[in-house]
Amino acid sequence: MNELILIFMPLVGAGIAVAWPNDRTRPWLLPVFGVAHTALVFWMLVNPPADAATAWLGFDPLARAVLPAVSLLFLACAAFGVSYLRLRAARPNRVFVAVLLAMLGLLSAAHQARHLGLLWITTEAVTLAAVPLLHFNGTPRAFEATWKYLLVGGTGIALSLLGSFCLGYASLHGGGSGDLTFAALTEHGVGMSRPWVLIAWVLLLVGYGTKMGLAPMHTWKPDAYGEAPGIVGAILAGGVTTVAFTAILRVRAVVDAAGEGAMASRTLLALGLFSMLVAALLLLATRDFKRMLAYSSVEHMGILVVAAAFGRAGAWAALFHVWSNSLTKGALFLSAGNIRRAAGGRTTDEVSGMSVITPHSAAIFVTGMFAVTACPPFGPFFSELRVLRTAIETGQGTAAALFLTALLFAFFGLTRLVFAVVDGRPRPVTKSGAKRVHETLGVILPPLALLGCSLWLGLATPEVLREAWTAAVEQLFPSP
Amino acid sequence: MSPLVNIIVGLAMGLNLLALGSSRLPSVIRAMAVQGVLLGMLPLVIETDFDWMVMLVAVVTMAVKGVLIPTLLRRAMRAANIEREMEPFIGFVPSLLLGAAGTIAAIAGARALPLLTEHADTLLVPGALASVFTGFILLVGRAKAISQVCGYLILENGIYLFGMLLIHSTPLLVESGILLDLTVGVFVIGIIMDRIQRAFDSLDTRKLTALRE
Numbered sequence: 137m138n139e140l141i142l143i144f145m146p147l148v149g150a151g152i153a154v155a156w157p158n159d160r161t162r163p164w165l166l167p168v169f170g171v172a173h174t175a176l177v178f179w180m181l182v183n184p185p186a187d188a189a190t191a192w193l194g195f196d197p198l199a200r201a202v203l204p205a206v207s208l209l210f211l212a213c214a215a216f217g218v219s220y221l222r223l224r225a226a227r228p229n230r231v232f233v234a235v236l237l238a239m240l241g242l243l244s245a246a247h248q249a250r251h252l253g254l255l256w257i258t259t260e261a262v263t264l265a266a267v268p269l270l271h272f273n274g275t276p277r278a279f280e281a282t283w284k285y286l287l288v289g290g291t292g293i294a295l296s297l298l299g300s301f302c303l304g305y306a307s308l309h310g311g312g313s314g315d316l317t318f319a320a321l322t323e324h325g326v327g328m329s330r331p332w333v334l335i336a337w338v339l340l341l342v343g344y345g346t347k348m349g350l351a352p353m354h355t356w357k358p359d360a361y362g363e364a365p366g367i368v369g370a371i372l373a374g375g376v377t378t379v380a381f382t383a384i385l386r387v388r389a390v391v392d393a394a395g396e397g398a399m400a401s402r403t404l405l406a407l408g409l410f411s412m413l414v415a416a417l418l419l420l421a422t423r424d425f426k427r428m429l430a431y432s433s434v435e436h437m438g439i440l441v442v443a444a445a446f447g448r449a450g451a452w453a454a455l456f457h458v459w460s461n462s463l464t465k466g467a468l469f470l471s472a473g474n475i476r477r478a479a480g481g482r483t484t485d486e487v488s489g490m491s492v493i494t495p496h497s498a499a500i501f502v503t504g505m506f507a508v509t510a511c512p513p514f515g516p517f518f519s520e521l522r523v524l525r526t527a528i529e530t531g532q533g534t535a536a537a538l539f540l541t542a543l544l545f546a547f548f549g550l551t552r553l554v555f556a557v558v559d560g561r562p563r564p565v566t567k568s569g570a571k572r573v574h575e576t577l578g579v580i581l582p583p584l585a586l587l588g589c590s591l592w593l594g595l596a597t598p599e600v601l602r603e604a605w606t607a608a609v610e611q612l613f614p615s616p
Numbered sequence: 617m618s619p620l621v622n623i624i625v626g627l628a629m630g631l632n633l634l635a636l637g638s639s640r641l642p643s644v645i646r647a648m649a650v651q652g653v654l655l656g657m658l659p660l661v662i663e664t665d666f667d668w669m670v671m672l673v674a675v676v677t678m679a680v681k682g683v684l685i686p687t688l689l690r691r692a693m694r695a696a697n698i699e700r701e702m703e704p705f706i707g708f709v710p711s712l713l714l715g716a717a718g719t720i721a722a723i724a725g726a727r728a729l730p731l732l733t734e735h736a737d738t739l740l741v742p743g744a745l746a747s748v749f750t751g752f753i754l755l756v757g758r759a760k761a762i763s764q765v766c767g768y769l770i771l772e773n774g775i776y777l778f779g780m781l782l783i784h785s786t787p788l789l790v791e792s793g794i795l796l797d798l799t800v801g802v803f804v805i806g807i808i809m810d811r812i813q814r815a816f817d818s819l820d821t822r823k824l825t826a827l828r829e
Contacts, residue, residue: 253786283761290768291755298748298775304782309732314785329730 138180139195139248142203146173146241153234162233163221169237170207170214173244177207182600184607191317192251201601201608202382203247205459208589209374209466210240212582213367216470219578220367223477227272235268239371246379252300252316255383259347260293262376269368270360281359288346288356296343296383299336303390306332318386325393333394340387341403347380350407350441351414354434358422361430362482366473369426373433373469374462381440381458385451388444389612405445405535411438412542419549423483426476428553429468432508435546436461436516442539443523446530448613453522455605460515460593461508467586468504471497474579475557484553489562496580498558500587505554507590509547515593620661624654625743625777629719632750635770637712639701644766645689651747651773652681658780670783677776685769693762706757718749740780747774 149169156162181204185195195203217236221229242265246258270285271278304316309329312320321328346353361369384404391400415435422428436457443454474497479487491498507514510521520543527536593601628651635647656678663670693699704711722745729741747770754767779786 287755287764287768291771294768294771294775298778301775301778301782304786305778308782308785309730312785314782316786331730335729 138176138185139193139199142173142176142180142195142244143193143241143248145169145176146237146239146244150234150237150241153237154230156230156233159229160222160225162229163218165233166214166217166236167211169240170211173240174204174207174211177204177244181604184604191319192254193245193248194250195248196250197604197607197611198382198385199248201455201604202378202458203244205462206243206247206375206378207240209462209586210243210371212466212586213370213470215585216579216582217367219576220365220473222578227274231268232272235265236371239265239269239375243375243379247382250318252303252318252321252387255386256293256297256300259296259344259379259383262379263289263293263347266368266372266376269371270364272365272368273363275363278363281356281363285356285360288353292343292346292353294343295339295346299339299341299343299387302332302336302339303387305329306336306394318390321390322393326395328394330394330396333391333396334399337387337391337396337400337403341384341407344380344383344387345407345441348377348384348437348441349430349434350437351411351434354411354414354430357434358418358427358430361433361469362424362426366426366469366471366476369429369473370466370469373429373465377433377437378458378462381437381444381454384441385444385454385612392613401445401447404441405532408438408440408442408445409535409538409542411435411441412539412546416542416545416549419546419553422549422553423485425484425487425553425557426472426482428550429465429472432468432546432550433465435542436465436508438542439520439523439539442535443526446523446526446532448609449526449529450523451609451612452605453519453526455608456522456597457516457519459601460519460590463586463593464504464507464514464516464590467500467583467590468508470579470583470586471500471504474575474583475501479557481563484556486563487557488560489558491558492562494575496575497583500580500583502554502558504583504587505550507587509550510543513591513594514587515590518594518597618661621658622739624658624661625739628654628773628777629739629743629746632719632747632770633712633715635766636715636750636753637708639708641693641699641701641760641762642690644701644763645686645693648766648769648773649682649686651770652685653678655773655776656681658777659783662780662783681769681773689762689765698760698762701758701760701763704758704763706753711753711757714753715746715750718753719746722746722749735781740777744774744778747771747777750774 146169149165153162153165156165180195181200184197184200214236221232239262242258242262246255246262249255249258267282267286271282300316303321304314306328307316307321307324308314309332310324310327312324312328342353349357361372364372388400388404391397412435415431415438418431419428419435422431440454440457440461443450443457446453475487475490475494476482478494478497479490481487508516510517524536524539527539631647631651635644638644638647656674659670659674706714719742723742726741726745731741735741751767751771751774754770755764758764758767
């Protein structure tokens, strides 16, 4: 029952937002439903339901291990949204608020989907729902970004459907009944037709990998994150990408059961390392601090996929990294949004000296940058350390070396850009415009809270989370 | 399975080549629409005993792929006042040759795949692969937004063809969900195209180059 409330409560909220008459008070619906969703999902984290509600949908260990992070990120974005939409009072926010709430419901559904078809439908719905959010700013550049997002994302989603069909056919060919729940597919295991499983794995990896933004399918990401408001970037980077990642984890468990686990791990490792290296090189080249966040996201998706290639211990580290990445990235996107609004530009040619104009956001931005580049004692440091340790323990020395190289390059790229934006003298244009900008508590506290969560995650990872991740790993790799 | 299935899929594969070789947008849209109607007929041919759910899926598919989407695309085309794909990234003759090579490769490749006996002598898998490949060529090789949308739809048609292999076993819920998503997707794409046109006064994605590293 509760798992359905998680899905339908935000959708009802979206309906209310559409009907709500007042533009000024409507944004308050975001934190109201955000708080309710977070409260329920954390209650369920502590008191997990004994058994999944239905075969198709349920708060299973994997959903329990990831969904609370998404909910927490949404709550911070929702709180930020109230102040943000007040600053953007000139633009009607009916669609924006409604779609954000609908996204939360669809994300909850996608995380809880235990059926191959249902997972695909919810992912597709999330993809389409993000479209109005992306062109909220209404500029030609925003339209261009949206078009690319639709074309690349749509193709990715089409390939993942083809992959789902192939996996279904693999099961059918092996004498299966055509039951496409993950439980049934895993149970069928080695009986499935190997060639079809391989084809399905490649297509699903490319399809959901496009949604995650793994290189070389990442091309939509910098445009979309660069043009969308910071709050949308945060939800895309911390919420939507995790859906695609858990999809890959669920499919991987099936491929593992079919006896092709070693091959799946090899492809994940190669794709992950490639994404990390490409992202690191692009980070060294870019001059735009919002696109920088997109490349950083590509890098962290690479880390997740690399971690997922290292068996049980790796999957545990990956789930840890989902949490630390989502929360830290959220803080970065929200503070970058503040800076972008005050500066009126996005590249280092236009922006500098933001520590004078927006001191609080700049401080959060710098701290978040150190957190995301894995400086202790923030969450990403510990999760990435765990990935690295697993790599060395499983004898993947070369992979570990490449992993560290990419992290180092990314660190150079990020520090170079962030300090160029924060340090120095403010540009005259920025200075004159800055009088209008006022850093209210409403736009400072949410990213600060996210950063605090990241710190807490690193210093004292709560026992309930560790237990939830262990349970999820047990679901993905059942111990013999 | 009846020989009628192979005839229909064969026709759809021919329409792929037509869409690849034509420079006029109305003929690309028409090829795509006819292909949609043909695919809509498939479930009726494959399912031997009458089932109202299958009937419904078939009718909705034909209405959406054959009428609704082509109408929307034609409207977008008139609004943007373009009739032709002028300078494609991949020329018409090269893309036609590529498409033909892809079709042959699809037929040869499908032989290598293990198929259930009832699917072994049909063109469903080669047809699906060839359509997906055609869709990709159009997506990558054309500059006009409308051509790209046509490419995307042919890609979707290929996936739909593949779905026919599973029509006995998967619950229809999945299938209807797919249709719904397809419709919504194109609706959204249509809205976007409308906006792009207002912003750029043309539907040339070549002009979408402000965001470049």
